[in-house]
Amino acid sequence: MPYLEVKNIQKSFDGEKILDDVSFSLEEGETLAIIGRSGCGKTTLLRCLNYLESIDTGEVYLKGEKILDASYSKKRKKEDSFRRHFGLVFQSFNLFPQYTAKENILLPLSLQRKYRQKSGIMVDENSNLDEVVLGLLAKVGLEEKKDLYPSQLSGGQQQRVAIARAMALSPDVLCFDEPTSALDPELTGEVLKVIRELKEKTRLSMILVTHEMAFAHDVSDKILFMKGGKAIELGAPEEVFASKKEETIAFLSGYRHSNPSE
Numbered sequence: 001m002p003y004l005e006v007k008n009i010q011k012s013f014d015g016e017k018i019l020d021d022v023s024f025s026l027e028e029g030e031t032l033a034i035i036g037r038s039g040c041g042k043t044t045l046l047r048c049l050n051y052l053e054s055i056d057t058g059e060v061y062l063k064g065e066k067i068l069d070a071s072y073s074k075k076r077k078k079e080d081s082f083r084r085h086f087g088l089v090f091q092s093f094n095l096f097p098q099y100t101a102k103e104n105i106l107l108p109l110s111l112q113r114k115y116r117q118k119s120g121i122m123v124d125e126n127s128n129l130d131e132v133v134l135g136l137l138a139k140v141g142l143e144e145k146k147d148l149y150p151s152q153l154s155g156g157q158q159q160r161v162a163i164a165r166a167m168a169l170s171p172d173v174l175c176f177d178e179p180t181s182a183l184d185p186e187l188t189g190e191v192l193k194v195i196r197e198l199k200e201k202t203r204l205s206m207i208l209v210t211h212e213m214a215f216a217h218d219v220s221d222k223i224l225f226m227k228g229g230k231a232i233e234l235g236a237p238e239e240v241f242a243s244k245k246e247e248t249i250a251f252l253s254g255y256r257h258s259n260p261s262e
């Protein structure tokens, strides 16, 4: 039984099929990279997994338990936002500008604790949220920046805070939507380094939408290539990069010259 199983997801907007029967699976601790041209449905797929969009058909299983289907997402309950099967790191960081780095991470944690107390769910009162936050900041190498506001941080540092925040509620799968595409090239490396360290040092399972082909090749266990809402290829990086399929060759050839590190 796979850790995460995404089965036959379909999603239309205004009668247009945006996700067309997408399926994949992931083992615990694995990283899946999703690649494909702009508009092929990558963000929509992540938004569906994160309960930000409903799906029309299909199912998602985590450790054998069904966590999403078409009926489910239409009657999404508040408690689901605290079950946090998935976490999402957005392209544009989305930090709260009026809060410091530390407060940005503390906020979801204290909301979760309040919610749990109200619902009578066991809370470990002894766990010190400040310490949890500092531990998360250390994981992304930003302990000394804890009291700075987003406007006082570089884009790369802001994105690292956003990664720590997404990890705060201990999601089973952490998703990244083009985490470096809003960054200057010299800041991209520090964010990729954090993702690589998470991959190497934790057992976190990750789904990473990226245009950084060399990085996708290096860090992922599986690659999903999408085109027009369809999963065209799903396989080990070396298989996908050596694919003989016309669409895959055409897509990848656009990167060969613009990506000197490959």
Ligand SMILES: Nc1ncnc2c1ncn2[C@@H]1O[C@H](COP(=O)(O)OP(=O)(O)O)[C@@H](O)[C@H]1O
Pocket (backbone or CB within 6 Å): 013, 014, 018, 036, 037, 038, 039, 040, 041, 042, 043, 044, 045
């Ligand atoms: N809320 C929405 N309403 C209507 N169309 C949407 C919506 N969200 C995305 N789309 C359309 O779905 C397609 C896929 O978008 P998206 O998932 O953002 O692609 P990608 O992330 O691969 O660039 C695009 O044609 C986009 O315009």
Ligand SMILES: [Mg+2]
Pocket (backbone or CB within 6 Å): 042, 043, 044, 177
């Ligand atoms: Mg997108």
